[in-house]
Amino acid sequence: MEIASVNGRIHAKNLATSILIPVVGGSIVGALANSNTREQYRRLKSPSFAPPGWVFPVVWTGLYKMMGVAKYRAQEKAKIRGNEQAVLAPYEFQLGLNFLWSFLFFKWGLRGTALLEMGALLGAIIWTAYRFYQVDHLAAGLMVPYIVWVAFALGLNYSFWQLNK
Template sequence: MTFPIIFAVAWAVILGLGGGLLTKIGEWYRNLRKPSWQPPDWLFGPAWTVILGLAAWAFVRCWPAAEAAGETSFLIGLYVVNGVFHFLWSPLFFTVKRPDWALIEVPFLWLSVLSLTVFLRQWDELASWLIVPYLVWVSFAAILNWKIVQLNRPFTPAH
């Protein structure tokens, strides 16, 4: 396997498994008031699997052009920054039990996904489009996060 495939698969697996392991659907979460339009819990795993798979594929597609332009460090950096912001959301929401703090983190995640959409286009137009479901899902999740905060505030530190 080549570096871009290894990196892309590792990135997607770490974010998918990490997010899944940090998402504890327990009594606290079940007791939150949620909007009627929230998707069922079982949908989030498959949605993230598809979204992260498409984003990994986008990385692999961009690699040859980024390599030819001497911009592989920038491409890797875009994915690392996104990975950090992606990974932070679940512990803030589910482990610390602070949807309000997770909501503050969402714009950083959203901007990192938007950056992927914008910058990947210079190396591969299809790759840029492969990120669009990620941007749409994070946008939807941000609205859902905001509504959960609105319905359940104030939040206090978890004990």
């Protein structure tokens, strides 16, 4: 678990909490906002590059785990420097935006609003990675797959919005 070691130590409780909050939170949001989404997703006109529906929970689970480890590393390093809140504020903001998106797109069918919100989400993730980079380069690096996926999802959201007005 070298990736979870900060200054030669692992605080298991902090690491578990950092991972479980996005993973469990994402699962709860999925249960609340994405009920019946498989059928809804199949009925939408899809762009040619849209992945099958089963891909999303698999990718998101991995991304949530990575962002949890990144948050843990950044938080542990920020504690040492005394700037924990400055480092974690953008993380918490982007996580809230992340959870909101599913409600906008699926539950409420506001695909245009979801598109705008996802643009803000991408900006917030980049801001988070920047803040993480200031205290821990590996934490910032762990955010890169998340940035890439959300950039892809932004294009996907745009295409769904255009095809299903």
